[in-house]
Amino acid sequence: MSEQTGADAARNVSADREISADGAGDDYEHHGGFPVYEPVKAGPNYGTFVETFRRLQDLMVSTHAPDDVIDRAIEQTEALVELLAPYEVPEGRSPAGFNVELPGRGSALLLPWKIEKFGEDGVRERGMFRRYHLGGNGAAHGGTLPLLFDDLFGMVIHANGRPIARTGYLHVNYRKITPIETELVVDGWVDRVEGRKAYCKAELRDLDGNLLADSEALMIQLLPGQQ
Numbered sequence: 302m303s304e305q306t307g308a309d310a311a312r313n314v315s316a317d318r319e320i321s322a323d324g325a326g327d328d329y330e331h332h333g334g335f336p337v338y339e340p341v342k343a344g345p346n347y348g349t350f351v352e353t354f355r356r357l358q359d360l361m362v363s364t365h366a367p368d369d370v371i372d373r374a375i376e377q378t379e380a381l382v383e384l385l386a387p388y389e390v391p392e393g394r395s396p397a398g399f400n401v402e403l404p405g406r407g408s409a410l411l412l413p414w415k416i417e418k419f420g421e422d423g424v425r426e427r428g429m430f431r432r433y434h435l436g437g438n439g440a441a442h443g444g445t446l447p448l449l450f451d452d453l454f455g456m457v458i459h460a461n462g463r464p465i466a467r468t469g470y471l472h473v474n475y476r477k478i479t480p481i482e483t484e485l486v487v488d489g490w491v492d493r494v495e496g497r498k499a500y501c502k503a504e505l506r507d508l509d510g511n512l513l514a515d516s517e518a519l520m521i522q523l524l525p526g527q528q
C-alpha cells in the first residue's frame with residue numbers, strides 16, 4: 302500500500318500536469334480559457350497566518366465585546382490592513398488556495414478541511430465546520446455545504462485527470478443536521494462522463510458513518526477560450 306498522503310498525491314498530480322508559463326507543450330484544451338497558474342508555495346508560517354485569521358473569523362461571529370474593545374479591535378485591524386495592503390497581488394500569485402497540505406489549501410474562503418485521499422477514483426477530505434460557519438441551533442449554515450461540495454468537485458475533476466471544468470449545477474440533499482465543531486468526512490467522485498459533461502457525486506458523513514448530506518453536480522469541461 303502506498304505511504305502517500307492525500308496532500309502528497311494532490312501535489313504530485315499537480316506537478317505531473319505542470320505546464321510552462323507560455324503553455325508550450327501543454328494541450329491547451331486542458332485549461333480552456335484559464336491562464337496558466339504556477340503553484341505559489343506558502344512560507345513556513347503561512348498555515349499559522351491563515352489559522353489565526355480563521356480564529357479571528359470565529360470570534361467575529363461569537364463575541365459581544367464592549368464598545369472600547371471594539372474601538373481597539375478596529376485600530377488593530379486597521380494596522381493589519383496597512384501592514385498587508387502593500388503586498389496585494391493579482392489572482393494566481395498568492396499562496397492562498399494553492400497549498401494542498403494546508404487546511405482549505407491555505408485559503409480563508411474555503412472550509413478548513415484537509416485532503417486525505419486524492420485519486421482517480423475520488424477525493425476524501427476531513428475537517429470541521431467552525432463557529433464562523435454556524436447557521437442556527439448548532440447546525441452549519443446551509444450555504445456552507447455547497448461551498449464544501451463545489452470545491453471538492455473541482456478537486457475530483459483534477460484528481461480524475463479531466464480538463465478544467467466549471468459547475469453547471471450543484472444539488473444538495475440535506476439529510477441530517479450538520480453539526481459545527483465536529484470532525485466530519487466528505488467523499489467525492491466522478492459518477493459518469495458524457496463528452497464534456499462529468500456527473501459527480503459526494504457524501505458528507507459523521508465519524509459514525511451517518512449520512513448528513515449528499516450532492517450531485519454537473520461539471521462541464523471548458524472549451525478553448527472559455528472563462
Ligand SMILES: CCCCCCCC(=O)SCCNC(=O)CCNC(=O)[C@H](O)C(C)(C)COP(=O)(O)OP(=O)(O)OC[C@H]1O[C@@H](n2cnc3c(N)ncnc32)[C@H](O)[C@@H]1OP(=O)(O)O
Nearest residue numbers: 451452455465466467468469470498519521523524527528
Ligand atoms: C481553478 C479551478 C476552477 C474550478 C471551478 C470550481 C467549480 C466552480 O465553482 S465554477 C463557478 C460556478 N460555475 C460557473 O460560474 C459556470 C457558469 N456557466 C458557464 O460558464 C457556462 O454555462 C459553461 C461554460 C459551464 C457551459 O457553457 P457552454 O460551453 O455554452 O455549454 P452548453 O453548450 O450550454 O452546455 C454543455 C452541455 O451541458 C448541458 N448543461 C449546461 N448547463 C446545464 C445545467 N445547468 N443543467 C443541465 N445540463 C446543463 C447542456 O445541455 C449541454 O449538454 P449537451 O452537450 O448534451 O447538449
